[in-house]
Amino acid sequence: MPTEYEPVIGLEVHCELKTATKLFCGCRTTFGNEANTQVCPVCLGLPGTLPVLNEKAVEYAVKIGLALNCTIAQYAKMDRKNYYYPDLPKAYQISQYDKPLNYGGYLEVPLKEGIKRIGVTRAHLEEDAGKLVHAGGKAGRLDSSDYSLADYNRGGIPLVEIVSEPDIRSADEAYAYLTELKNILLYIDVSDCNMEEGSLRCDANVSIRPKGTEKFGTRTEIKNMNSFKFAKQAIEYEIKRQAALLDKGERVVQESRLWDVTENKTKTMRSKEEAHDYRYFPEPDLVPIILSGDYVRKIKDQLPELPGAKRARFASKYGLTAYDAGVLTADQELAHWFEEGAKHTKSPKGLANWIMGDMAAKMKEQEKELKDLEFDQKKLGELVDLMEAGTINSKQAKEVFAEMFDAGVSPAEVVKSRGLAQVSDPKAIEGAVDKVLSENPNVVADYKGGKQGVIGFLVGKVMQASRGKANPKLVNEILKKKLDA
Amino acid sequence: MALSEKDVQYVAKLARLEVTDPEVAKYTQQLANILEYVEQLNKLDTTQVEPLTHPLDVKNVFRPDEPKPSLTQAEVLSNGPEVQSGHFKVPKIM
Known part of the structure; x- marks a missing residue:
């Protein structure tokens, strides 16, 4: 051996x-x-x-x-x-x-x-x-x-x-x-x-x-x-x-x-x-x-908070994973940017996801640094909150983010001007659901016959009818309720 | 402390000095005399004495981090036995 x-x-x-x-x-x-x-x-x-x-x-x-x-x-x-x-x-x-x-x-x-x-x-x-x-x-x-x-x-x-x-x-x-x-x-x-x-x-x-x-x-x-x-x-x-x-x-x-x-x-x-x-x-x-x-x-008094302490604090204060805290504190400037942003959102975790996801990707693609950004933390925080509140869904949020990234516009304004706000009113969604159900009797029959997977098709139809604005979670819930009734 | 000819050859090598055999014999004797003389210090009891690394009772002589003019490249190289494209040219190292 x-x-x-x-x-x-x-x-x-x-x-x-x-x-x-x-x-x-x-x-x-x-x-x-x-x-x-x-x-x-x-x-x-x-x-x-x-x-x-x-x-x-x-x-x-x-x-x-x-x-x-x-x-x-x-x-x-x-x-x-x-x-x-x-x-x-x-x-x-x-x-x-x-x-x-x-x-x-x-x-x-x-x-x-x-x-x-x-x-x-x-x-x-x-x-x-x-x-x-x-x-x-x-x-x-x-x-x-x-x-x-x-x-x-x-x-x-x-x-x-x-x-x-x-x-x-x-x-x-x-x-x-x-x-x-x-x-x-x-x-x-x-x-x-x-x-x-x-x-x-x-x-x-x-x-x-x-x-x-x-x-x-x-x-x-x-x-x-x-x-x-x-x-x-x-x-x-x-x-x-x-x-x-x-x-x-x-x-x-x-x-x-x-x-x-x-x-x-x-x-x-x-x-x-x-x-x-x-x-x-x-x-x-x-x-x-x-x-x-x-x-x-x-000299000791002049020392900044060091990476280890910052990681621990980010994890406990903002509810981040050790990995996320590590990524955000790997660069002091980025850590500072995140912390400023956390003041402007109800979901620091959501903010961290945007920073490490779409924002990092776009910055890399366009070779931009933090100081070159067209938007500030307040705007990104606004976007995070709009999504978390269900006003826009994640697909819409990506579109809004792209526009904010390129032109520095406020997410709330983009949502307003493009009429993007997600429909979370159950009554309005129920109407659309009823319409889709009556137009697709065969699919409904399949579902009732045990093919539960077809619900995805119906969700898609409702989303299409609402031009992507319906809250997909609600659509799913309402569809299920009606089909199982 | 006994000083051997081997010690002298070793020190000469570290100092990149070329020494002939008669010189080694001569220096071994001379250096041994010097060491013997200094050896007398060992007779003193220094157990209660703090080690001294500098003869002056001065500490913390610092300079502010402010740039001063350097020499010109021509001045820098002026003592170089051989120079090439702004550098000192030195013999093959290994």
Whole structure:
């Protein structure tokens, strides 16, 4: 019988902070500008220059720590991580080693089976490295290039590295963790989290162990996963690869591996510093960071309601399912839009259905964002209430919605001007029902003979006679009553 | 603490320094002397002393998040031994 394995996964996420300037100098952090035009003697590491810490970066880093339920260090310092690699001209990266700004936190991740708490070991501040383009040889391929081109515009941009505990047990959990983390970072407004531009990057430590055992297996580190989808695929692949090795009686080698998007597999990556001996020591050019309780409290007071709390509140306050609450809070702006709308309807659940259904579909189709909409929440609330009250049926509501979406008109006015109001007067419907029954004696006979399914045909006839305006529920009821009488 | 020639070769490699065998022997002796000298500090009882990471009694030196002019691309690249299309050109990495 094959051994059943349990994956053990930890994630390292690098998040670029959206400060205007770099971590230690006044160079701008704009993405996509011409190479080496946002560089100064400090980020170039010229002799005699001194770094000075960006106060906004410290504030953002603390904000991240608080949002991830971390302890904020009373005493933090910066350290030098020494390595020779041309992505940093100084031959060291200023990072944090034994006294990080934030440590000992957790993230509550919504999974299908409920909420899972995943530990956050630390979230520390460091500078980003420059960008290398590997050229010559097979272009873009590190292993066959003849030389590299270095652009230091990115070098020195503030990063927060968020390290999880090895609490993650599947690729799906990793995906959920990343999604929730990104959502939180967007909510607290500290990063663009744009993966294509590299402002959010992720590495995964993956190992497996026989199910039921405690001891961790040998892990590999997967790099170069520049989307959550790739991260999930890479982790899934790596779990299978390691299981196949162990099943064959072979060993997993501790190494860094790259996710190859074109071949859909992880590949061995020769390491940039063979010895991985970074010789950390306290950065002598920077003084310690000692934050007061007041400072931390002030930042804490500025934190918005975070996605987890918002989801729980949406579910209980508006009677939404966990899924609906998740969709509506995945975007802070959408969540706000919904909440404003809920003030204008008797049925927040109905409103949620419209937002996630027709509205989302039409917005996607016409590539519109919330700010581009022709109508406001009050109008959509009006439509929801017209439908809930039975004034219009769902088919009519769709027509009214389309007109409101395109022209921004009020649903009540559309109903009035197009004479759409649903007929819910039993007397009027009874008249139409009687007429249809007398015109279709054969169908009535079929029904009485036991073919109850033919009632659908009769409902259709009545609806047709009323030009779609009759309340279908009432039509059904009245028909049944008369036929069964 | 005994310092071996292997240690010196290792440190030289991390620092990307090329050292000859006679140099390794010489540096091993010199570095051992330095370490031995510093070792004297271990004679002091520091159990009651807070670790010091910075000699100055200064904390929280921050800078406002305000952009300052950068160098021009030409200035940035002016010390580069080899440049190509606005980049520093560096030797094959692997």
